[in-house]
Amino acid sequence: MSVFIKHPRDFFAGLMYASVGIGAIVMAQEYNMGTSVRMGPGYFPTLLGGFLTLIGVISMIRSFLHAGETIGAFCWKEIALVLGSVVLFGVLARGAGLAPSLMLMVLVSAWASDRFKLGTALALAVVSSVFSALVFVKGLGLPFAIVGPWFGM
Amino acid sequence: MDILANLSLGFSTAFSLGNLFYCFIGVVLGTLIGVLPGLGPVATIAMLLPVTYRFEPVTALIMLAGIFYGAQYGGSTTAILVNLPGEASSVITALDGHAMARRGEAGKALATAAIGSFIAGTIATFLIALFAPPLAEMALKFGPAEYFSLLVLGLAVSIVLAHGSLLHALGMIFLGLLLGIVGTDVNSGATRFTFGQDWLADGVNFVVLAMGMYGLGEIINNLEKKGTRELMARSVSGLRLSWKEFKGILAPVLRGTAVGSFLGILPGGGAVLSSFASYAVEKKLSKNPIPFGEGAIEGVAGPESANNAGSQTSFIPMLTLGIPSNPTMAIMIGAMMIHSIQPGPSVLTEQPALFWGLIASMWIGNFFLIVLNLPMIGLWVKLITAPYHLMFPVIVVFCAIGVVSINNSEWDVFMMAFFGFAGYMFSKLECEPAPMLLGFILGPMMEEYLRRALLMSSGDFSVFVTRPLSAILLVVAAAALAVVLLPSISQKREETFKE
Numbered sequence: 001m002s003v004f005i006k007h008p009r010d011f012f013a014g015l016m017y018a019s020v021g022i023g024a025i026v027m028a029q030e031y032n033m034g035t036s037v038r039m040g041p042g043y044f045p046t047l048l049g050g051f052l053t054l055i056g057v058i059s060m061i062r063s064f065l066h067a068g069e070t071i072g073a074f075c076w077k078e079i080a081l082v083l084g085s086v087v088l089f090g091v092l093a094r095g096a097g098l099a100p101s102l103m104l105m106v107l108v109s110a111w112a113s114d115r116f117k118l119g120t121a122l123a124l125a126v127v128s129s130v131f132s133a134l135v136f137v138k139g140l141g142l143p144f145a146i147v148g149p150w151f152g153m
Numbered sequence: 154m155d156i157l158a159n160l161s162l163g164f165s166t167a168f169s170l171g172n173l174f175y176c177f178i179g180v181v182l183g184t185l186i187g188v189l190p191g192l193g194p195v196a197t198i199a200m201l202l203p204v205t206y207r208f209e210p211v212t213a214l215i216m217l218a219g220i221f222y223g224a225q226y227g228g229s230t231t232a233i234l235v236n237l238p239g240e241a242s243s244v245i246t247a248l249d250g251h252a253m254a255r256r257g258e259a260g261k262a263l264a265t266a267a268i269g270s271f272i273a274g275t276i277a278t279f280l281i282a283l284f285a286p287p288l289a290e291m292a293l294k295f296g297p298a299e300y301f302s303l304l305v306l307g308l309a310v311s312i313v314l315a316h317g318s319l320l321h322a323l324g325m326i327f328l329g330l331l332l333g334i335v336g337t338d339v340n341s342g343a344t345r346f347t348f349g350q351d352w353l354a355d356g357v358n359f360v361v362l363a364m365g366m367y368g369l370g371e372i373i374n375n376l377e378k379k380g381t382r383e384l385m386a387r388s389v390s391g392l393r394l395s396w397k398e399f400k401g402i403l404a405p406v407l408r409g410t411a412v413g414s415f416l417g418i419l420p421g422g423g424a425v426l427s428s429f430a431s432y433a434v435e436k437k438l439s440k441n442p443i444p445f446g447e448g449a450i451e452g453v454a455g456p457e458s459a460n461n462a463g464s465q466t467s468f469i470p471m472l473t474l475g476i477p478s479n480p481t482m483a484i485m486i487g488a489m490m491i492h493s494i495q496p497g498p499s500v501l502t503e504q505p506a507l508f509w510g511l512i513a514s515m516w517i518g519n520f521f522l523i524v525l526n527l528p529m530i531g532l533w534v535k536l537i538t539a540p541y542h543l544m545f546p547v548i549v550v551f552c553a554i555g556v557v558s559i560n561n562s563e564w565d566v567f568m569m570a571f572f573g574f575a576g577y578m579f580s581k582l583e584c585e586p587a588p589m590l591l592g593f594i595l596g597p598m599m600e601e602y603l604r605r606a607l608l609m610s611s612g613d614f615s616v617f618v619t620r621p622l623s624a625i626l627l628v629v630a631a632a633a634l635a636v637v638l639l640p641s642i643s644q645k646r647e648e649t650f651k652e
Contacts, residue, residue, distance in 0.1 A: 009581075009582050009583055010318075010320075012582060013321055013324065013582040013583075013584055014324075016582070017324040017327070017328065020328060020331065021327070024331050024346070027345075027346060028345070031341075031343050031345060032341065032343070035612060036607050036612035036613075036614070037607060037608060037611055037612035038608065039600075039603070039604045039607060039608075040341065041338040041340070041341045041343040041345055043604075044334065044599075044600040044603065044604075045331065045334060045345060045346070048327055048330050048331050048334075049331065051327050052324065052327040052328065052331065055320060055323055055324045055327060056324065058320060059320055059321070059324065062320070071581055071582070072581065074577075074581065075373065075376065075377045078373050078376040078377060079373055079574065079577060082369060082372055082373055082376070082545075082549065082573070083369065083373075083570045083573050083574055085549065086369065086549065086552075086553055086566060086569065086570040086573070087566070087567060087570050089553050089566060090553075090557075090563040090564075090566030090567050090570070091563070093557065093563060093566070094563065098554075102550055102553070102554075105546075105549060105550065105553060106546040106547075106549070106550060109545070109546045109549045110542070110543075110545075110546040112376055112545075113376060113541075113542035113545070114542075115540075115542040116542065120543065121546070124543060124546060124547070125546075128546070128547050128550050129550070132550055132551070132554055136554055136558065140203065140204065140206075140207075140558070142554070142557070142558050142561070143561055144557070144561070
């Protein structure tokens with residue numbers, strides 16, 4: 001495949017545009033199209049999806065015609081740790097409370113750095129989570145418990 | 154006389170103790186994030202939005218605006234001292250500013266940037282006061298067709314500004330437009346693209362999108378690069394210009410102000426384009442024996458004045474037309490909506506104290522920047538080399554808490570993580586997020602104006618070219634795109650972005 005694709009960035013970006021565009025057109029068919037005088041909820045999305053698909057196809061065709069650099073490896077470790085820590089926070093926040101879930105989030109995300117040291121990360125986790133839990137819950141009235149129901153509080 | 158009355162209303166609002174205080178907090182925070190590595194104004198303003206929920210609307214906007222121009226100021230400091238432009242608008246400053254720092258003239262470059270910005274800010278404040286009211290009046294006469302064409306123009310100009318290929322900028326705009334209409338359609342009540350999920354019924358929140366792209370996505374990018382910052386000057390001295398030097402930079406400053414003020418007003422224009430344009434002008438006119446790129450003082454004075462003037466006048470389309478010219482203005486629109494103010498021509502007549510207070514606060518904020526930041530330069534220099542591995546987890550904390558506090562929903566947190574991945578992927582594919590964000594904000598507005606315009610013309614699409622004002626706007630938009638496509642200019646554009 002890669003023999004034909006000379007410009008991987010253009011190809012995959014085009015693929016992304018085209019698939020989102022086609023997806024939008026397909027989904028928009030469930031909504032009422034209306035007419036140009038009285039546009040229904042499906043009218044504008046279909047229009048946009050059409051343009052986006054067109055752009056995607058052009059980009060993919062171009063990727064066969066001109067050369068470009070390769071995309072380069074994704075840094076999966078950093079992605080998994082940073083985004084995983086955020087998802088973890090979302091899962092835990094209500095049950096465990098803000099302070100423990102923030103602490104865990106700081107620890108996991110800090111791990112993504114090359115210069116990660118457990119000691120400093122722990123200190124950072126405690127300070128930043130206690131600080132923000134206090135500021136946001138006590139100060140700004142965010143309706144989350146500082147320590148959640150899972151800990152029997 | 155009207156202007157004086159308006160400005161005095163503005164200054165009396167801005168000089169209240171609370172507003173002065175938050176203006177000060179805003180510019181200091183702004184400088185801080187401009188100086189600190191890996192945190193931009195969009196993510197910061199998004200993070201601080203929840204803090205401003207309880208403020209008076211005018212106070213909230215004053216503080217957020219302060220962050221915006223403060224960040225630009227901080228960005229030029231890092232551009233000069235470490236050759237790493239903190240913000241896109243100071244990319245140009247890094248060229249000659251850093252060359253000056255290498256020659257041991259860091260203080261002079263910083264002082265030039267500060268003085269230039271202040272003069273530009275002062276003039277731009279008066280220009281806003283002068284031009285905003287007539288523009289708002291004109292906008293009140295706009296029909297839906299004109300508004301639609303104006304939005305098209307705004308998006309077209311944002312393409313011109315995007316790095317890299319025109320095609321990808323277009324693709325990102327359409328992605329953004331589609332993303333913008335996710336949720337419940339205001340007209341029919343139909344829920345679109347929600348996959349039957351309740352948490353998508355209100356659509357995607359702008360803060361969630363911005364924090365995912367500019368907050369988390371940037372963090373992963375920075376971690377991948379593993380760069381370290383090398384400081385040019387540990388201590389900066391000579392933060393003064395002689396009278397002769399001041400006279401030397403005055404003309405570039407004024408030219409930069411003129412260029413920046415004009416380009417800032419254009420939807421999609423603003424600080425980045427202004428600084429590039431001003432640099433080009435100064436390069437042509439310079440009589441300095443030191444060539445540009447090797448530390449010519451005009452190369453700092455012009456662009457720095459231009460980006461400050463441009464960033465201030467970019468408030469004009471935002472406040473009078475409700476059209477954001479850059480992602481930061483888009484976030485400001487989000488902030489106004491949170492305080493249930495609909496940006497547009499009616500702000501000026503219905504909320505004069507807010508409008509003029511905000512404008513007056515910009516002048517005050519610029520004054521704060523010059524009197525506080527030059528003496529505080531030692532502190533900023535220390536912060537430039539702040540260890541990123543300790544900073545980014547804290548940024549993650551603020552993003553997560555900021556997002557959770559919008560709707561108290563964990564779904565927003567998951568969505569932010571998703572957009573963080575999308576943001577990283579876009580940078581891998583060299584697709585810029587800025588046009589997408591603009592599309593996202595403008596999507597629902599565009600649909601609404603398109604619908605109304607077609608309703609009034611009985612479904613005839615020619616309404617956009619038969620109404621003269623609308624036709625002019627579309628022609629300008631087409632011209633902007635044509636300019637990018639011209640081979641000679643597209644080559645130049647690539648060169649400018651490479652620098």
